[in-house]
Amino acid sequence: MKPSARLLALPVFELIFACAFVLCALFSHAQTSVPETRYDRREVLITMRDGVRLNTVIFTPKTAGKPLPFLFRRTPYGVSKAPFPDQSSYTQFMADEGYIFVAQDIRGRYKSEGTFEMQRFSRNPADPKAIDESTDTYDTIEWLLKTIPNNNGNVGMYGTSYDAWTSVMGALDPHPALKAISEHATPADMWIGDDFHHQGAFRLSYGFEYAFMEEAAKTDTLFPFSTYDTYDWYLKLGSLANVNKKHFLGKLPAWNDFAKHPNYDQFWQKQALAARLGRPKVAIQHVAGWWDQEDFYGPIKAYQIWEKGDAKQQNHLIVGPWNHGGWARGDGRKLGNISFDTTTSLTFRQSMLAPWFAYHLKGKGDGKFAEVTTFQTGTNRWKTYSQWPPTSAVKRNLYFRANGRLSFDKPTDASGADRYVSDPAHPVPYRPRPIEETYGPGSRWYTWLTEDQRFVHNRPDVLTWETEPLTEEVTVTGTLLARLFAATTGSDADWVVKLIDVYPERYPKEPHMAGYQFMVANDVLRGRFHRSFEKPQPLQPNKTERFTIDLHSLDHVFRKGHRIMVQVQSTWFPIIDRNPQRYVPNIFEAADADFQKATHTIFRSAAHPSHLELNIVD
Structure with a gap:
């Protein structure tokens, strides 16, 4: 979800950088003057049906001419310092087209009244006094139509992350004037695949820091870590039971919900979009980033859910090579060390986002x-493509073989396995240390999914298999799964699987990328949930089980001369909390003594052929 408070749409966590950019531009252009803008600005409190007033900033073109539609964004990250629409890369092309821009603090955040609830549940429609994000959206649109002159009666909503989710909420029971939304990285399910959990594994550093940032005060607040490298801090924290004992003291509702609901129970199911979405009632553009470090799962899942009832062909999906919010800033030529050779972000904003609203709101x-x-x-x-995933791909299995090799040929050996010892006291870091606070100064959180995986290659607790250099291209398009046949000496285990594109050892195009291990897909499964997310079970020590890890989807070509690599490990710290490896009903209540070493075995025999299931296009 993340701080998406924007400079009318840039994430809050980038506020400092964006402000610095603006200041530099001002200094070089006119050291003593404010840049010209085509907009007038006003800030008002709009009263909702229950009397709560929401702080709202309205940007109106100074010379509008014809009546204009509204573009509306609702956020928990603060709107009072949002830049003018024509001074933000996110909204620049839409501003050139001409709209009335509206940005609003949701309930209980920044200058808005009321109480904040993380991803507020949908109201009971039988209760005429009930409120939710949908009613607040409806009431605000009604006020705008009646109060702001020279509007054409049409409204669009947009935003990234939490702002995308509020756009989706506005489209559930939409005001008749709401014609289209463009949601960028909405969370869809906070337990299955978005910010707070991935397939049952708790996203510790993100969940801890985000809960504090949003709920410790009415404005975004960073946790006061005592060490710069948070890997050390989280390791010294010990059991998750120490969070409330030593730090939050039961005062943060989101953390309390994490601790009370470790399994996929009604709390998480009711909050997820699958329980809220029906048929599309407005035109919807879903936007995702292949290397979104927060909400890659959400927009694709939202597209898939809405697609089932999309009789009017209103539901569309765009996926680009971006991190969280990357579509909204910069030109998108690079992400971290990875080059894309073209201005992907600029192309999206100019040729996909702006025309979407121009058509639906202006015809x-x-x-x-x-x-x-x-x-x-x-x-x-x-x-x-005409659908996602495409039907043109053919399923092929990429098998783990002896001597660290990958092959499309199934193993024929009667036996075969690789083993490693996983020690919760010495977990594998998820990115090179130091691991800075997620949204703190100098944080490399934004590009960690593209970092070179050689920093863990050949660790004794990370297994690796790879192909020979490819003699022809391999195009993987659509969904992919990892199917592990594995056993553990413990009674629980996490399985982290990473699909990696290994660059040639000689790479003249970009010599610094020679041998680079580029992670193109990944995820984790908490072993106790391999049969049911709702009803976890301990693993039987030394019993071979089949584990399926959803690696979601991609559209990637492994080029000739590259290698395909798979890494498997059981810790990914501190983005994923440490599994004690001794089954306890609720890991949030585990004692420090519950954490133990365990030996994990990955089988690669004819009877137990661990593999990746890929969709390959010829």
């Missing part, structure tokens, strides 16, 4: 939007 253009548009990495080109 401009032909309205012929591709069902699915993805940026295919490796070849670095935009592709379009």
Whole structure:
């Protein structure tokens, strides 16, 4: 979800950098003057149906001419310091087209009244006095239509992360004037695959720091870590039971919910979009980033849920080579060390986002939007598809073999396995240390998914298999799964699987990328949930089980001369909390003594052929 408070849409966690950029531009252009803007600004409190007033900033073009539609964004990250629309890269092209821009603090955040609830549950429609994000959206739109002159009666909503989720909430029971939304990285399920959990494994550093940031005060507040390298801090924290004992003291509702609901119970199921979405009632553009470190799962899942009832062909998906919010800033030529050879972010904002609203709110253009548009990495080109995942791909299994090899040929050996010892006292870091506070100064959180995985290669608690250099391209498009046949000496285990594109050892195009291990897909499964997310079970020590880890989807070409690599490990710290490896009903209540070493075995025999299930396009 993340701080998406924006400079009218840039995430809050980037406020300092964005402000610095603006200040530099001002200094070089006119050291003593404010840059010209085409907009007038006013800040008002709008009263909701229950009397609560929400702080709202309205940007109106100074010379509008014809009546204009509204573009509306609702956020928990603060709107009072939002820049003018024509001075933000996110909204620049839409500002050139001409809109009335509106940004609003949601309940209980910054200058808005009321009580903040993390991802507020949908109201009971039988209760006429009940409120939720949908009613607040409706009431605000009603006020805008009646109060702001020279509007054309049409409204669009947009935003990244939490702001995307509020856009989705506004579309559930939409005001008749709401014609279209463009949601960018909405969370869809906080237990299955978005910010706070991945397939049952708790995202410790993110969940801890985000809960404190949003709930310790009415404005975003960073936790006062005593060490710069938070790897050390979280390791010294010990059991998750120490969080409330030593730090939060039961005062943060989100953390209390984490601790009370470790399994996929009604709390998480009711909060997820699958329980809220029906058929699409407005035009919807979903936007995802292949290396979104927070909400890659959400927008694709939202697209898939809404697609089931999309009789009017209103539901569309765009996936680009971005991190969280990368579509909203910069030109998108690079992410971390990875080059894409073209201005992917600029192309999205100018050729996909701006035309979307121009058509749905102003009637401009032909309205012929591709069902699915993805940026295919490796070849670095935009592709379009009639559905996602495409039906043109063929399933092929990539098998783990002896001597650390991967092969499309199934093993024939009667036996075969690789083993490692996983020690919760010495967990594998999820990115190179130091691991800075997520949204703290100098944090490398934003590009960690593209970092070179050689920093853990050949660790004794990380297993690696790879192909020979490819003699022809391998195009992987669509969904992918890891199917592990594994056993443990403990009674619980986490399985982290990473699919990696290994660059050639000689790479003249970019010599510094020679041998680079580029992670193109990954995820984790908490072993206790391998049969049921709702009803976890301890693993039987030394019993071989089949574990399926959903690695979601991608559109990537492994080029000739590259290698395909898979890494498997059982700790990924501190983004994932440490599994004690001794089954306890609730890991949030585990004692420090519950944490133990365990030996994990990955089998690669004819009877137990661990492999990745890929969708490959010829």
